Amino acid sequence: MAKLVECVPNFSEGRDAETIDAIAGRVSAVAGVHLLDRTSDRDHNRSVLTFAGLPDAVAEAAEGAMEEALLRLDMRVHEGQHPRIGAVDVVPFVPIDGATMADCVALAKKTGAAIADRFHVPVYLYEEASANPARKNLEDIRRGEFEGLAAKMATAGWAPDYGPAAPHPTAGAMVVGARMALIAYNINLATNRLDVAKKIAAAIRHSSGGFRYVKAAGFMLADRGIVQVSMNLTNYEKTPIARVFETVKREAARHGVAILESEIVGLVPSAALTAAAEFYLQIEGFKADQVLENKLREMT
Amino acid sequence: MAKLVECVPNFSEGRDAETIDAIAGRVSAVAGVHLLDRTSDRDHNRSVLTFAGLPDAVAEAAEGAMEEALLRLDMRVHEGQHPRIGAVDVVPFVPIDGATMADCVALAKKTGAAIADRFHVPVYLYEEASANPARKNLEDIRRGEFEGLAAKMATAGWAPDYGPAAPHPTAGAMVVGARMALIAYNINLATNRLDVAKKIAAAIRHSSGGFRYVKAAGFMLADRGIVQVSMNLTNYEKTPIARVFETVKREAARHGVAILESEIVGLVPSAALTAAAEFYLQIEGFKADQVLENKLREMT
Numbered sequence: 001m002a003k004l005v006e007c008v009p010n011f012s013e014g015r016d017a018e019t020i021d022a023i024a025g026r027v028s029a030v031a032g033v034h035l036l037d038r039t040s041d042r043d044h045n046r047s048v049l050t051f052a053g054l055p056d057a058v059a060e061a062a063e064g065a066m067e068e069a070l071l072r073l074d075m076r077v078h079e080g081q082h083p084r085i086g087a088v089d090v091v092p093f094v095p096i097d098g099a100t101m102a103d104c105v106a107l108a109k110k111t112g113a114a115i116a117d118r119f120h121v122p123v124y125l126y127e128e129a130s131a132n133p134a135r136k137n138l139e140d141i142r143r144g145e146f147e148g149l150a151a152k153m154a155t156a157g158w159a160p161d162y163g164p165a166a167p168h169p170t171a172g173a174m175v176v177g178a179r180m181a182l183i184a185y186n187i188n189l190a191t192n193r194l195d196v197a198k199k200i201a202a203a204i205r206h207s208s209g210g211f212r213y214v215k216a217a218g219f220m221l222a223d224r225g226i227v228q229v230s231m232n233l234t235n236y237e238k239t240p241i242a243r244v245f246e247t248v249k250r251e252a253a254r255h256g257v258a259i260l261e262s263e264i265v266g267l268v269p270s271a272a273l274t275a276a277a278e279f280y281l282q283i284e285g286f287k288a289d290q291v292l293e294n295k296l297r298e299m300t
Numbered sequence: 301m302a303k304l305v306e307c308v309p310n311f312s313e314g315r316d317a318e319t320i321d322a323i324a325g326r327v328s329a330v331a332g333v334h335l336l337d338r339t340s341d342r343d344h345n346r347s348v349l350t351f352a353g354l355p356d357a358v359a360e361a362a363e364g365a366m367e368e369a370l371l372r373l374d375m376r377v378h379e380g381q382h383p384r385i386g387a388v389d390v391v392p393f394v395p396i397d398g399a400t401m402a403d404c405v406a407l408a409k410k411t412g413a414a415i416a417d418r419f420h421v422p423v424y425l426y427e428e429a430s431a432n433p434a435r436k437n438l439e440d441i442r443r444g445e446f447e448g449l450a451a452k453m454a455t456a457g458w459a460p461d462y463g464p465a466a467p468h469p470t471a472g473a474m475v476v477g478a479r480m481a482l483i484a485y486n487i488n489l490a491t492n493r494l495d496v497a498k499k500i501a502a503a504i505r506h507s508s509g510g511f512r513y514v515k516a517a518g519f520m521l522a523d524r525g526i527v528q529v530s531m532n533l534t535n536y537e538k539t540p541i542a543r544v545f546e547t548v549k550r551e552a553a554r555h556g557v558a559i560l561e562s563e564i565v566g567l568v569p570s571a572a573l574t575a576a577a578e579f580y581l582q583i584e585g586f587k588a589d590q591v592l593e594n595k596l597r598e599m600t
Contacts, residue, residue, distance in 0.1 A: 004596070036595055052596055096592060181592070245581050261584040267592045270570055276577035281545050284561040292396060292481070292567045293593060295336055296304070296352055 002297070003103055004096040006036075006052040006181065007062055010089045011069055012078050013047060014040040019072045020047050026064035032057040036267065045080030046089075050267070052096060055103060059111045062091055066115050066174070074170045075146045083142045085149050086172035090138060092127070093178045096269065097297060104178035105129045112176040116163030122153065122173040123162040129177035130161075138175060146172045180213075183233040183272060184265035185241060187248050191257045194220050197227035200251045204231070204244060211247075213239035226260060236272040242279040270294075302597070303399040305407060306336075306352040306481065307362055309391040311369055312384050313347060314340040319372050320347050326364035332357040336567065345380030346389075350567070352396060355403060359411045362391055366415050366474070374470045375446045383442045385449050386472035390438060392427065393478045396569065397597060404478035405429045412476040416463030422453065422473040423462040429477035430461075438475060446472045480513075483533040483572060484565035485541060487548050491557045494520050497527035500551045504531070504544060511547075513539035526560060536572040542579040570594075 013019050020040055027049055028035050037050040051061060066088050073087035091111070093104040108129040116123045130136045134157060144152045149167045152158050159165055160173060167173055189197060197218030202208045205216040213235035219228045229248055233239060249259050271288065278286055289295050313319050320340055327349055328335050337350040351361055366388050373387035391411070393404040408429040416423045430436045434457060444452045449467045452458050459465055460473060467473055489497060497518030502508045505516040513535035519528045529548055533539060549559050571588065578586050589595050 006592070034596060036592075052592075096596075241577075241581060259582055261582050263584055264586060264590060267590055267595060270574075270591050270593045273574045273577040273591065274570075276581055277541075277573040280580040281541060281576055282559055282561050284563055286564060290564060290567055291570050291573065292306070292336075292352075293570045293597070295567060296334060296396075297593070 002097075003055055003099040004052055005055050005058050005099050005104060005107060006050065006094040006096050007058045007091065008048060008050050008094065009062060009065060009091040010084075011047045011049070011065075011073070012045065012075060012080065012084050012087050012089055013069075013073055014045045014080065015042055022072060023047070023065050023068045024049055026068045027051050027061040030057050030061040030064060033061045041082070043080070044082035045078065046082050046084070055099070055107050058093070059107055059114070062111055063115060063118070066119060066121075070119055070121070070168075070171050075172045076170060078146070083139075083145055084172075085142050085144075085146050086121070086168075086174045087170065088174050089142075090126070091174060091176040093176075094181045095178075096181070097294065101128055101178055101180070108176045108178045112174070113162045115174060115176070116160070119168070119171070120164055121168040121171050122160035122164050122166070124173060124175045125161045126175050126177035127179040141175050149173060180235040180237065181267075181269050181272075183236055183241065183268050185231045185233055185244070185262065186265065187229045187231070187245065187262045188221065188224075188260045189227050189229070189252055189257050190260040191227060191255075192220075192225050193255070193257070194218060194227050196252065196255045196257050197229050199255070200229050200248055201231075203251050204229075204247055211239040211244060214244060233272075236269070236275070240275050240279065241272055242276040245276075302397075303355055303403055304352055304396040305355050305358050305399050305404060306350065306394040306396050307358045307391065308348060308350050308394065309362060309365060310384075310389045311347045311349070311365075311373070312345065312375060312378050312380065312387050312389055313369075313373055314345045314380065315342055322372065323347075323365050323368045324349055326368045327351050327361040330357050330361040330364065333361045341382070343380070344382035345378065346382050346384070355399070355407050358393070359407055359414075362411055363415060363418070366419060366421075370419055370421070370471050375472045376470060378446070383439075383445055384472075385442050385444075385446050386421070386468075386474045387470065388474050389442075390426070391474060391476040393476075394481045395478075396481070397594065401428055401478055401480070408476045408478045412474070413462045415474060415476075416460070419468070419471070420464055421468040421471050422460035422464050422466070424473060424475045425461045426475050426477035427479045441475050449473060480535040480537065481567075481569050481572075483536055483541065483568050485531045485533055485544070485562065486565065487529045487531070487545065487562045488521065488524075488560045489527050489529065489552055489557050490560040491527060491555075492520070492525050493555070493557070494518060494527050496552065496555045496557050497529050499555070500529050500548055501531075503551050504529075504547055511539040511544065514544060533572075536569070536575070540575050540579065541572055542576040545576075
């Protein structure tokens, strides 16, 4: 079975269409790489590309995008609301079908070393690719941002994993690693009580005592007169969607509130939905290759 | 997006391995066709091949299998428990991703006409491919079996859709058509009361007043000391798995019995499980191309 890998690099440019097109063009140009999505945010002045393919092709596309970004972006004049330390700010590799997390860790290290070597950009490993607990979370690595990077790199414990010990003058530094696919998942409640959404978000998110792989916040959807628990599920194998949904449902019931509906924003791995079906239908002994499409993919 | 089609022909030979290998070999030999499964039953003296690919390739594989079966099988000496009218008894085409039922109806007609023309075998259309209400159900077409075929074909209303008006001397007749993917689905109950399984099967199956696309029977699993509601779901879009599961659960509760587990036997289309996840998680506005693997397949 082919090992498919997804790559979701974030670039510090969200305004100049020509520049973003040029970077995306380097990804599309690699045979066997499929550009699944691209989004740009003017306020954040940041773009995200999502592409997938076989590991070597995906690595080649990431390097090509890096080369283009290096030619075109200058962090000394970059401004935007989103925290960032580099022109190619963060490059996560995500296992899809057939690929394991170990495959993606290996790919992150290989790509990080190659980019540091070729472009003289310092590279930090993060998440599953990092063995250092202080350098697993992106927020920790990015703290101080591009403006504080030179000072940070000079302090103990912040030598990069690959490349020079000081920032690249225009490209800053790059963070590369491996993580599970992220699922953007929202649950809308049949109420306009914002306090209920906020209490439920607090109950389920990791930072305040909830599930290990849930980030959550409560929002008002003013035009619909309802509230929303907005979530990122960062590991759907260890914290599955169905468990989160059932917990939100139970917490809402405690406030006399029902779930109106939920929504998945963007892409979701097939396995995350299959797991929910298995849970509710109490399916025992199910194997991934019983899914007709998986079986077909195995054979191609 | 590529139009993928599955084909599940049934052959009147389940004992001679060399013959079955030769027929399966004709399928595997076609480029782009993937043989997903093959099963043979000695008592029924019958084999089923499951293969998939692009429509033209799948049609070529079906014709190749017909040619091989024609060379090797002789219905005049065939015996087996399962009803049958021909060497290649029935050839259903099933839409997978990207293909519609209309695509499969067209493919069934094209393949049926080609086989009648090339091999001088009478061909009947059935299920979605048949416009004649008396000739939609396989059981109706097959009634009388090979032994009664010549007499049946001579009666009003039983001229074939394609080919000669009398049986092929050794191959009988062939039935070809289009249908939805079949899901073999069992629900095990936490009881040894066979009457409960039989009552639930009667409640949900079409023939006794239940759902349009459910066939069901109650069985004892003697070695485990429990009972099973064994089902075929013949159209998971119109009678979805979750609705069947919830109905079985409710009917079992009326007898004070809980569901122990369920199981899917063999292959299941991804969309059937995704629909169950959508139902239970109350997901609104979900599109098939939000499934990462579907999106990838679309691009290849």
